[in-house]
Amino acid sequence: MLGYRAVLVISGHVLNNVAFVAAAAYFYRLSVLILKDSGAAYRASVLFCFNPASVFYSSLYSESLYALFSLGGLFYLFSGARTVAMIMLALSGSARSNGALNAGYICFEALLQAYDAAIQKKRPMWAVQALVTGFLRSTFVFLPFFAFQAYGYLNICVHGDTDELRPWCKAKLPLLYSFIQSHYWGVGFLRYFQVKQLPNFLLASPALSLAVYSIVHYTKLLHQLFQSTSIHEQIIAIVDGRLVEAHESSDVATVLKSEISTGLHNKKQGNTEVKKRKSVAASAASAASLDGNTSTGRIVGDNKDECPLLVLPFILHLTFMTFTAFFVMHVQVSTRFLSASPPIYWAASRILAPARGGSCKRWGYFIIVYFVAYILLGSLLFPNFYPFT
Known part of the structure; x- marks a missing residue:
């Protein structure tokens, strides 16, 4: 008969693996929603299922739950289910402290809503309401992080031995985990840049290189996007829930309809203004599809390089995390730290696209x-x- 510890270990493994399967499903749905390409979404999802940090997703670790709540929350956020998204993103912060950064996605979505209300609908009060609501939802995502800091402060600094207070208790902003990382683990800006750590930098170099490639690749595509169509049209397309692309390949035809925010309400009205906005949104969606053409008109492969405006917050998030992993953290943690970031797999799936050859094929290997x-x-x-890691 199994003992308590054995049951606990088995339960942890089962929970983590079930959470990872669910996270992979959300990753695919989120990728289809953002990329408008089921083929690229499928390749990216397969890569996520066999990512370099897979050992952490199948063992007793918090990575699977973090990925589940983060990816699920982002899917629901950009699908329009903001309350569900807020709860799931807050839970991601309960699993891992860096989950609090997911509040940035809520801020991005709130800014889109505020812009649409103020500029397009001429309703400044709606814009203020969108900003206030976004702020409150973002604060809610930070609650687990704040709760952990408050719990540590109360137990160690308030109810602990007042004669031997730890240094962090006297800080203007007492952060328990930050003190532990800095004092005991040597975490800090450039503190890991030592000759003896070169093997760890080499260990992290593939993950960091792929992250940097993803950032550069999508930054270029976003630049092309802003040159081909106005940001105003892109925001209308997103807020109206009409950023729709019919993407066809040899055996796949996908039409994705993303309903975000006020799209359902506007369809009921059927007035001339709404029809006009839908027309603008449709043209913006068409322009948002970068057909792999560079500014000189050179075609790169046969597949399309999709880059809607919704990719932007993912790239900003990945940029911050990559900078932190390289300059602040123990660099070998990068493999795991960046493993739940979608742009890495999106960019890799582009390289692995069947129609690409030459250097892309070699990099795919x-x-x-x-x-x-x-x-x-x-x-x-x-x-x-x-x-x-």
């Missing part, structure tokens, strides 16, 4: 080898307490 090698390497190092 490197990506596959990297993913497989790190799954095996992590399975050896992590259980034996080596610094895999």
Whole structure:
């Protein structure tokens, strides 16, 4: 008969693996919603299922729950279910402290709503309401982080031994976890830049390189997007819930309809203004599809490089996390820290697109080898307490 500890371990493994499967499902749905390309979304989802940090998603670790709540929350946010999204994103902050950064997506969505209300609808009070609501929802996402800090402060600084207060208790902003990382683990800006840490920088270099490539790639596509169509049209397309693309390949035809915010209400009105806005939104959606053409008209492969405005908050988030991982954290943690960031897999899926050849095909092999090698390497190092991440 199994003992309590054995049941606890088995339950943890089952919970984590079920959460990871659910996270993968949300990853696919989110990718289809953002990329408007079921083929690219499928390839990205497969890569996510076999990502280099897979050992953390199948063992007793918080990564699976964080990915589930983050990806699920983002899917519901950009699908229009803001309350569900707010709760799930807050839960992501309960699983991991960096989940609090997901509040930035709510801020982005609130800014879109406020812009539409103030500029397009000429309703400044609606804009204020959107901003206030966005602020409150963002604050809610931060609640688990604040609760943890308050719990530590009350137990150690208030109800603890007042004669031997820890230094962080006297700080203007007492942050327990930040003090532990800095004091005991040596976490801080450039503090990990030491010759003896070169092996760890090499260990993290594939993840960081792929992250930087993703940032550069989508930054270029966003630049092309802003040149081809106005930001105003893009915002109308998103807020009206009409950023729709019919993407066809040899055997796939996908038409994705994204209903965000006021689209359903406006359809009921049927007035001339709404029809005009829908027309503008449709043209913006068409312009948002970058057909792999560069500014000189050169065609890169046969597949389309999709980059709607909704990619922007993902790139900003990934940029901040990559900077933090390289300059502040223990750099080897990058493999795990960045493993739930969608743009990394979106960019990699572009490289692995069947129609691409030449250098893209070679880089595709490197990506596959990297993913497989790190799954095996992590399975050896992590259980034996080596610094895999």
